[in-house]
Amino acid sequence: MPKFVSRPRKLSAKSAVNLTAYGMMAPYMILFLLLTVIPVVTAIGLSFTYFNMLETPKFIFLENYARMFLDDDVFPKVLKNTLLFALITGPVSYFISFLSAWLINEFPPMIRSFFTLAFYAPTLTGNLYFTWTYVFSGDRYGILNSILLNLGLVDAPIQWLSDPKTMMASLIVIQLWSSFGVSFLAFIAGFQNMDRSLSEAAAIDGVHNRWQELWYVTLPSMAPQLIFSAVQQIGACFSVGQIVQALSGFPTTNYAADTMLTYMLDVGTVRFEMGYASAIATFLFLMMVFVNFIITHLLKRFGTT
Amino acid sequence: MRIRLRPKKLNRSLGGNMVIFVLVALMSAFMLLPIVYTISTAFKPLSEIYVFPPHFFPHNPTTENFLQIGLLLEDFWIPFSRYVFNTILICSVVTFGHLFLSSLAAYPLARLNFTGRRLISSIVKLSLLFTPALMLIPQYIVMSEINIINTYWAFILPQVQSALGLYLMQNFMLQVPEAMLEAARIDGANEFQIYSKIVMPNIKPAWLTVMIFAFQTIWNSSGTTLSTTLVYDEKIKMISSLLSQVVAGGTARSGVGSVMGLILMIPPLVLFICCQNQVIETMSTSGMKD
Numbered sequence: 011m012p013k014f015v016s017r018p019r020k021l022s023a024k025s026a027v028n029l030t031a032y033g034m035m036a037p038y039m040i041l042f043l044l045l046t047v048i049p050v051v052t053a054i055g056l057s058f059t060y061f062n063m064l065e066t067p068k069f070i071f072l073e074n075y076a077r078m079f080l081d082d083d084v085f086p087k088v089l090k091n092t093l094l095f096a097l098i099t100g101p102v103s104y105f106i107s108f109l110s111a112w113l114i115n116e117f118p119p120m121i122r123s124f125f126t127l128a129f130y131a132p133t134l135t136g137n138l139y140f141t142w143t144y145v146f147s148g149d150r151y152g153i154l155n156s157i158l159l160n161l162g163l164v165d166a167p168i169q170w171l172s173d174p175k176t177m178m179a180s181l182i183v184i185q186l187w188s189s190f191g192v193s194f195l196a197f198i199a200g201f202q203n204m205d206r207s208l209s210e211a212a213a214i215d216g217v218h219n220r221w222q223e224l225w226y227v228t229l230p231s232m233a234p235q236l237i238f239s240a241v242q243q244i245g246a247c248f249s250v251g252q253i254v255q256a257l258s259g260f261p262t263t264n265y266a267a268d269t270m271l272t273y274m275l276d277v278g279t280v281r282f283e284m285g286y287a288s289a290i291a292t293f294l295f296l297m298m299v300f301v302n303f304i305i306t307h308l309l310k311r312f313g314t315t
Numbered sequence: 316m317r318i319r320l321r322p323k324k325l326n327r328s329l330g331g332n333m334v335i336f337v338l339v340a341l342m343s344a345f346m347l348l349p350i351v352y353t354i355s356t357a358f359k360p361l362s363e364i365y366v367f368p369p370h371f372f373p374h375n376p377t378t379e380n381f382l383q384i385g386l387l388l389e390d391f392w393i394p395f396s397r398y399v400f401n402t403i404l405i406c407s408v409v410t411f412g413h414l415f416l417s418s419l420a421a422y423p424l425a426r427l428n429f430t431g432r433r434l435i436s437s438i439v440k441l442s443l444l445f446t447p448a449l450m451l452i453p454q455y456i457v458m459s460e461i462n463i464i465n466t467y468w469a470f471i472l473p474q475v476q477s478a479l480g481l482y483l484m485q486n487f488m489l490q491v492p493e494a495m496l497e498a499a500r501i502d503g504a505n506e507f508q509i510y511s512k513i514v515m516p517n518i519k520p521a522w523l524t525v526m527i528f529a530f531q532t533i534w535n536s537s538g539t540t541l542s543t544t545l546v547y548d549e550k551i552k553m554i555s556s557l558l559s560q561v562v563a564g565g566t567a568r569s570g571v572g573s574v575m576g577l578i579l580m581i582p583p584l585v586l587f588i589c590c591q592n593q594v595i596e597t598m599s600t601s602g603m604k605d
Contacts (some may be wrong), residue, residue: 013559028430030506031423035435038420041476042462046442049453056456063459110342113335116327123591127584128343135580135585136535137555140562141349144356144569153352156368187346192479192528192598199598200559220327234602241443241603249449256559269446278452279544287452298444306603 027147050295057289074289076308080238084265085290090275091178092294095269098182100247103189104239108306111197126198133191139253142184146170146257171258174266181267184253191248193239200235204228233313240305248298251275270294350580356573357381364569377562380570387561387571393549402553405470406533412475413529414522421484422510426496435486442478447532455544469545470553474533480525486600487521488514520593529588531583555579 036184053079057074059067078085107129114125132138146151148169155167170180209217229236260268261276268276270290278287356364358376388395423429424436454473458464463472491514499509515522534555546552558579562572587594 013385024430027427031427031429032431034423034465034507034510035420038416038476038481039435041416041472042442042481044457045454045473045476046450046478047438048443049450049457050445052456053453063456103551106342110339113339116332116335117339124337124589125343126595127588130587131584132346133578133587134531134583136531137558137579138349138353138576140572140576141352141356144352144564144566145348147566149566150370152368153366153369153371160368187349191344192601195594195598196601199595199601202595203599208418216441220331234604237603238601241440244445245449249446253377253449274452278455284452284456288456291449291452294449295445299441302441302444 024108027285028204053288053291055288055296056285057292059285059287059288060283061285063284064282067285074286075293077286078289078293080140084268087265088268088270091267092250092270094178095182095185095250096247099250100183100243101190103186103247104193104243106195107190107239108197108236110192111201112228114198116199126195129190129194132188136188139184139188139256142173142187143171143257146180146184172263174263177258177262177267181250181254181258184257185250188253189243189306191242191246193242196239197232201228204231214311222239230313233255234310236313237306237309240309241302244302244305248301345499353573356569357577359570359573361567361570364566374390380574384468384561384571384574388557391557397550398552398554398557401467401551402555403532405467405553406530408467408471408531409474410526413477413480414526416475417477417525418484418515418518419510421481421488422506422514424481424484425488426491426514427506439478439481439485443482447473447477447536448462448496451544458545465546465548465551467551469549470533472534474529474536477529477532480529482600483525483528483597484518484521486602487518487597490600491517520596523590523593524597527583527586529556530586534579534583547577 056067058069058071060073061067061068110125110129114122114129117125144151147153147155148167148171149165150159152157152167152170154163155172158164159167168176170176208227208231209223212223217223217226250273251269254262254267254269255272255275260272261268262272265273271294273292274287274290277283277290352371355372356377357380357462359373360375360377360379363370363373363375424432442453450473457463458469462470495513495517496509499513504512533555536553536555549556558572558575561568561575597599
């Protein structure tokens with residue numbers, strides 16, 4: 011073997027691994043930086059400025075945040091709606107998707123597949139939420155109105171999706187319909203992979219019915235799925251907006267059903283007050299990260315006990 | 316002691332099973348309501364759309380809505396074939412681009428011990444919180460800086476870098492036995508070869524899952540905000556954006572709108588039905604441990 015007089019110093023094993031790893035991750039990570047990390051950081055930065063997309067941002071420190079809470083009649087309304095959507099649709103769809111996955115798991119494979127498809131169908135056919143306009147239509151041809159009129163429960167059709175009184179309730183129902191998503195699939199998968207011998211052992215140890223089995227055996231071993239799904243549901247329930255916008259208008263009557271998300275779009279893309287829109291976005295990010303931190307920690311504690 | 320046959324499942328009663336079946340069946344009826352109603356309305360003649368009380372199922376089913384949609388599409392300013400072309404282009408770039416880039420990045424995150432691995436993993440995990448809708452305004456600001464607003468890229472790039480696919484890939488890759496990777500390393504394979512020859516062929520369920528998730532998101536992204544904010548030129552929009560135009564016609568257009576809805580729901584439904592087992596298999600590794 012010929013001996014080289016001088017050759018480049020061999021990379022240490024660690025930096026060779028680093029080089030390979032970064033090389034392989036680079037294509038994805040460049041896009042991820044560009045469209046996730048930089049946007050979030052930019053939004054936080056711009057939240058302290060006045061920025062209208064044309065002039066350079068002007069630093070105004072906390073003025074946007076002061077305006078949000080002190081000087082904007084709409085913001086408290088959209089904050090309340092956001093929290094209402096989040097507090098109702100988040101936990102409800104989390105528990106229903108968990109419970110229904112648990113119930114579905116009891117059936118033989120064919121029936122199980124059918125129900126899995128049925129519960130996941132709203133996510134698959136995401137475009138179909140427009141159908142709810144026919145159900146909740148404000149004239150007497152709307153399905154709900156016609157049923158109520160026929161039964162004589164109301165004497166005039168209700169404007170389900172445009173009357174501020176009924177808007178939130180109708181939209182919450184529709185949001186719940188669409189909110190099972192990936193977290194439901196994670197639950198289904200978690201139950202299918204449960205170790206059957208655990209529940210058999212528990213039965214010998216004195217677990218008497220399926221509820222006890224759920225509480226003492228199933229739940230603790232599902233902790234990783236519970237955390238993953240919680241993250242998914244927190245993300246979804248704080249960013250309700252698409253359905254509101256499509257079914258009740260943009261903005262809704264008197265902002266009665268608008269959320270922080272739709273208000274942010276209103277401020278940002280209609281009025282081009284990007285600084286203020288970024289402040290709303292930042293506030294929403296902070297709420298979500300905070301809630302996520304609390305919930306995942308609680309679930310982790312639950313998983314280890 | 317009395318010996319009896321052990322039941323198939325312990326702690327289950329027949330009565331309980333029946334109650335559960337009825338409960339689940341009712342819930343799935345609610346979930347399927349829009350799909351069933353879309354199909355039934357697609358076959359409703361115009362005369363049955365304005366009747367009181369409304370018919371849930373058409374009494375005289377007709378295919379006139381299907382013919383009507385043909386006429387309607389001819390009237391559009393942009394030829395329908397252009398929408399089809401855009402849809403195929405955008406969906407395939409998103410689906411395959413996402414699969415390739417996210418799996419390539421998932422391999423080192425799952426299997427190589429490099430500096431900064433934990434940090435990057437936790438950033439990716441945190442970003443699972445930030446839904447596309449939430450990122451719209453922040454992304455809009457960045458996209459307008461790099462001049463990709465109103466181009467195909469505005470549709471494609473945000474979906475390609477979706478964190479869910481990377482996360483699922485990374486978790487699923489942990490299942491490939493370390494011995495297989497070691498054996499390949501001893502045979503002189505480099506990491507890219509291990510990724511492409513050993514890991515990828517062993518994680519086909521994850522491929523399908525990640526592709527289905529990417530496809531269904533982009534396919535269903537007709538959402539009013541995406542198509543008016545990031546992309547406003549009709550020439551580069553997808554078929555799904557036609558749906559909102561047709562539906563905007565109100566009750567009178569509900570027959571034609573339902574035909575559009577019916578056509579649009581077929582691809583994601585068929586894909587999911589074919590790959591349900593693989594998707595569930597992938598999701599079984601989706602749990603978050605730390």
